[in-house]
Amino acid sequence: MFADNSQTPGLVPVLPAMGLVEARDPGFANPERQATMSELVPYFLGYGKVERNWSDTTLRTYGNSLRWIIRIIGDLPPQRIRLEHVLRVKADCVRRGAGNHHTATVVAALKSFLRFCQLSVGLETMDVQQIRCPRIPKTEVLYLTPEEVQQFVAAIPIHKSQRGFDLKWLCFRTLVEVLLGTGVRISEGLSLKRTSVNFQTGEATIVGKGNKERVIFFSPRSLNWIKEYLIRRKDGGESLFVVGTNGRPLTLSTALVWFRRFREMAGIKKKVTAHVFRHTVATTLLFNGCPIGHIKDILGHERLITTCNFYLGTDKRAAKKAHRDFLDYERAE
CATH class of the missing domain: 1.10.150.130 (Tyrosine recombinase, N-terminal domain)
Incomplete structure (x- = not known):
């Protein structure tokens, strides 16, 4: 070293x-x-x-x-x-x-x-x-709507036939569902092992950013996809996501190529990356009324200010409603 x-x-x-x-x-x-x-x-x-x-x-x-x-x-x-x-x-x-x-x-x-x-x-x-770093202008958070999420996952051809599954694309669909169901970073998702997931509690312990251990939570939908995928695997590989019959771990470079491929196939104009799914989880939680502190914990942010800087102000619907409800000069009298 x-x-x-x-x-x-x-x-x-x-x-x-x-x-x-x-x-x-x-x-x-x-x-x-x-x-x-x-x-x-x-x-x-x-x-x-x-x-x-x-x-x-x-x-x-x-x-x-x-x-x-x-x-x-x-x-x-x-x-x-x-x-x-x-x-x-x-x-x-x-x-x-x-x-x-x-x-x-x-x-x-x-x-x-x-x-x-x-x-x-x-x-x-x-x-x-x-020494001063250049100022980086804040950009709009890119996320997918529920319709765009459905559009993306529907483009993944998990079936070879009516009864047969294509394991390669079933692997990718499951990875996408895990990203959408947990909010983990792509590197964290790919680090999961078969034995990592506790199906009873819907949790897993991972080593996240900064080599810090944290607990992640799976949605029921993502757990169902993991079960479906594992049942149909015949290899003995330890990793949760694998390619080939010998159970080689799915690499980051391969996963990123797949994301680009299905973004084009789905016809989504936005630049869909693995990290956009993380933003999608955060904004969905926020729009549905989840407290920002819980979003911080779900995403694994070390500091609350990081979560606030990214996502507060993202829901323009709430701002528009507040503008309509409260900007009344006659009522101000």
């Missing part, structure tokens, strides 16, 4: 405090030399995995972002990074046509890395408060 200590000779004064190396390590021959970004990045990613419980996706994104930054500004010691280097990174994002989301991710990776160098390694770096 961590880089070979013999290749990072400038860390002897600081890494012992992290518990990563011993000060007498013979590989640190020149304690006066300043370690560069590329030498410290493996330690930063190791810290993120062990101490912060970052997901593999976050680790991969931050690692790629920092390697790209190194190519732009050079392999500098963190102490030498200045605001002009940050501006150069942002300018290169603009030159390449990167959007605000991508630029914000790159800048966030640099801020997190410098904060790690300050607090965990003990280096004197620039004040990260000076």
